[in-house]
Amino acid sequence: xxxxxVAIVVGSLRKDSLNRKLANALIKMxxxxxxxxxxxxxxxxxxxxDWEENPPQNVLDFRQKIKAANAVLLLTPEYNRSVPGVLKxxxxxxxxxYGQGAWIGKPGAVxxxxxxxxxxxxxxxxxxxxxxxxxxxxxxQPEAYVGNAAAQFDADGTLIxxxxxxxxxxxxxxxxxxxxxxxxx
Ligand code: FNR
Numbered sequence: 001x002x003x004x005x006v007a008i009v010v011g012s013l014r015k016d017s018l019n020r021k022l023a024n025a026l027i028k029m030x031x032x033x034x035x036x037x038x039x040x041x042x043x044x045x046x047x048x049x050d051w052e053e054n055p056p057q058n059v060l061d062f063r064q065k066i067k068a069a070n071a072v073l074l075l076t077p078e079y080n081r082s083v084p085g086v087l088k089x090x091x092x093x094x095x096x097x098y099g100q101g102a103w104i105g106k107p108g109a110v111x112x113x114x115x116x117x118x119x120x121x122x123x124x125x126x127x128x129x130x131x132x133x134x135x136x137x138x139x140x141q142p143e144a145y146v147g148n149a150a151a152q153f154d155a156d157g158t159l160i161x162x163x164x165x166x167x168x169x170x171x172x173x174x175x176x177x178x179x180x181x182x183x184x185x
Contacts, residue, residue, distance in 0.1 A: 004179045006036040007069035011076040011087030013042050018149040019075040021115045025159035033176045039065045041090040066094045066102035071179045075111045078120035083127045095134045104135035107182040111144040111174050115123040119147030144171050
């Protein structure tokens with residue numbers, strides 16, 4: 001069986017981030033065909049187009065980590081009904097140089113996570129638009145919205161909500177199939 005590497009990008013820098021808790025849960029429950037790990041974005045500078053000639057090393061490293069992965073999974077909080085700036089910045093950083101973006105052709109998926117009942121719908125869909133623009137082959141179904149998320153983890157940050165565990169298992173298996181069908185030649 002082929003194992004696909006998946007770069008997870010978490011759109012929150014917060015220590016107790018619900019998105020990071022879910023990312024850690026997904027890593028643990030991933031099917032054997034997926035090897036998933038978080039690629040950190042906390043130290044990325046704001047994108048500056050003047051870098052084109054000579055980007056900072058952490059920018060080059062981030063681009064390389066995304067390029068090296070077989071697929072990408074983006075977890076997003078919702079800030080003011082959209083994608084947090086740190087996540088949009090990370091997507092932008094790895095989208096250049098023009099025509100050589102690290103995201104191009106990667107199978108990908110998005111999960112939005114919020115303590116609110118609307119589950120980050122606005123951020124989820126804004127991010128889908130951006131993912132399409134940078135060339136990610138984004139899985140359309142199943143969509144993943146995790147609402148009321150604060151109640152779904154125990155004090156250790158373990159995902160304990162049975163229906164979310166069941167749904168995310170289905171989501172990950174669908175994503176594994178999506179990657180297999182859309183992998184780069
Ligand atoms: C939020 N939050 C929020 N939640 C939501 O469901 N819809 C929204 O539009 C917003 N807007 C928003 C703006 C800003 C500036 C902040 C700081 C927060 C609340 C947000 O969902 C909550 O802080 C989450 O816990 C953030 O995700 P992490 O950090 O837990 O992964």
